[in-house]
Amino acid sequence: MGHTLFGALGLFSLNILLYCGHAQGVPRPVLTVSPSWTSPGDSVTLTCSVEPPSAGWRFFWYKAVPDMSSTNNYYTFELLAGGTTGTEQDSYILHGQTHTAGYKCRAERGDPVFYTQYSDVKFVWSGGVNPAASLTVSPHRLQHFSTESLSLICEGNSAEWRVKKADEDGFVLPCSYWGEMTGSTCNTDTRASSGVYWCESETQSSNAANITIHNPEEAASSSVFLVPLVVGLVSGVLLIILLLLFLRRYRKSEASSLSRSQRTNQSPATDHMINQGETQDGHYASLLHGDSCLYEAIGGSEEPEHGAVNPVCSSHSC
Incomplete structure (x- = not known):
């Protein structure tokens, strides 16, 4: 009996090895x-x-x-x-x-x-809806959290349906692995994960839905990271705006100071030229006035006789 059992086990092992070797080739x-x-x-x-x-x-x-x-x-x-x-x-x-x-x-x-x-x-x-077979997701959205319930409802021309899911690695699993199939509806529990879901019967297959299921802790950690990032970006933009305003104001102030300095340096020379011009104009006016007195004729505007002058006026008394 022992030899028979040993021989059977040996033959079974040999068949397995032969099958594996053949499959590998x-x-x-x-x-x-x-x-x-x-x-x-x-x-x-x-x-x-x-x-x-x-x-x-x-x-x-x-x-x-x-x-x-x-x-x-x-x-x-x-x-x-x-x-x-x-x-x-x-x-x-x-x-x-x-x-x-x-x-x-x-x-x-x-x-x-x-x-x-x-x-x-x-x-x-x-992605299109097939009138003979359709999948409805409730709540009606493709983004869900693992803590919320999810219903996948099959409708169409069939008396028997089942819900399938293909994960990111291509493995296909029925509803019983992540929920419970009741009639034509698959109600999920916390074992549901991201993947492509669809309904199928012996003769029909429905549209497919690519559903993403998030972990609340992961979403919270993402938001905790996102808030400082947004605050940092806004602060950086405000700082750049303030720097640009400061530089603009500084350049205006510098240009104004330069303009006042140029006006101050030009004022003495301008005043000197103005005073000199006024002195020359006054001297010229005096000469003209003296000449008119010198040549004023006796008895009016007629030209005086040779050697006759107005006894009342001289070139120094006008």
């Missing part, structure tokens, strides 16, 4: 979607990359279908239309994307056929 392609957020009717390009790149691959494209019967919220995957034989190109274009959906890819080549692993699931998020 099989490449896993990387799927990218562009754009990741769409409006209804947009075209989306799926690109499947195998490393190291080489020729001869054929690529297969799959769409994720929610498995509502699974308690673990799994997906099944079905080949996209026209993809049963694969494509030689490493890209696939989806025309008229209308709703949120997940996709994956795989590649094969050779004879006998060698398959890669499946890629991770990548989602294309739809």
